[in-house]
Ligand SMILES: Nc1ncnc2c1ncn2[C@@H]1O[C@H](COP(=O)(O)OP(=O)(O)OP(=O)(O)O)[C@@H](O)[C@H]1O
C-alpha cells in the first residue's frame with residue numbers, strides 16, 4: 001500500500017480528534033447546569049467552593065477565574081462576556097444562570113435580612129444569600145415618589161438585552177412577605193463621588209438616555225477595579241415620576257443660577273448638543289440597530305406599560321439618527 005493511502009486516514013483521524021477536543025472545551029449547557037445544580041442549595045454559612053472549571057470548562061481569563069473563586073459571580077460573568085469568544089460568552093451565560101437561580105430560589109430567613117446601612121431613601125435591605133452572595137432588596141411601595149421595584153428590574157433586563165454590562169443582576173422576588181426587586185450586591189465598590197474628576201462613559205450616557213434617567217447622581221454609580229456599575233433605577237422608565245420631574249426642574253433652576261450640588265448629575269447631556277459623548281461601544285450600537293419594538297416588548301411587557309416600551313424604542317431610534325447625522329454610524333452598518 002502506498003504511503004499516500006496511510007497519510008489521509010491519519011490526517012482525518014487527527015482533525016476529528018482536534019475537533020472533539022475543541023468541542024469538549026465548550027460547555028454543554030445541560031450537563032454544565034446539572035453539574036452546578038447541587039451547589040445551589042448550600043447554606044450561607046457553608047464555605048463550599050463551586051468546582052467551576054469542572055462544570056463549565058477551562059476558564060482562560062485569570063481575572064475571571066479569581067473572581068469566581070471569591071464568589072464574585074456577576075463581576076466574573078461581565079469579565080468573561082467581554083472576552084467576546086463563543087466559549088467565554090457561553091461560560092458567562094452559565095454563571096448568570098447559576099446566579100439567577102440562586103438569587104431566585106435560595107431560602108431567606110429573618111436572620112438573613114438587615115438594614116443596608118448605606119443610606120437610601122427607599123430603605124433598601126441587605127439580604128444574605130448562599131455562597132457568600134449578598135443582595136439589595138427594595139420592596140414594592142405604593143405611591144412612593146422615588147421608587148418602583150419594577151423599574152429596577154426593567155433597567156437590568158434592558159442592560160442585558162443591549163449588553164451594556166452596567167447593571168448588576170436584578171430580579172423579582174418575595175422576601176419576608178413583600179414583593180420587590182432583589183439586586184446582586186457589588187462587594188468592595190466605591191461610589192463615583194469618591195473618584196476625583198469622574199465623568200460618565202458614553203455607554204452609561206446612552207443607557208441613561210434610553211431609560212430617561214433623571215437621577216444619575218454620583219452615589220448611583222459604583223466603581224470597582226476600573227469598572228463602572230449603574231444602580232438605583234427606581235425613578236426611570238415611569239410614566240409619572242413626581243420626584244423625577246422635581247429633580248429635573250430644580251436642576252434647571254440651579255443651572256441657571258450657577259449653583260450645583262450634584263457634580264455628576266449636572267452633566268446630564270443631550271445627544272443634540274453632545275453627540276460625541278454618546279458614541280457607545282460598537283457591540284452596543286449594533287444591538288441598538290437590530291433590537292426592535294417587539295424585542296423590547298418581549299423582555300419588558302410584564303414590568304412596564306406599552307407606552308413606556310414605545311418610548312424606549314423612540315429614544316433609541318432618535319439617538320441612532322443623531323449618530324448617523326453626525327457621521328458616527330453608517331445607516332444599517334450592523335445589518
Ligand atoms: N447593588 C449594589 N451593590 C453595592 N452597593 C449598593 C447596591 N445597591 C445600593 N448600594 C449602596 O447603597 C446606597 C443606596 O442605594 P440606592 O441608591 O439604590 O437606594 P435609594 O433608596 O434608591 O437611594 P437614594 O437615597 O439615592 O434615593 C448606594 O449609594 C450604594 O452605596
Ligand SMILES: [Mg+2]
Nearest residue numbers: 120219220232
Ligand atoms: Mg441612590
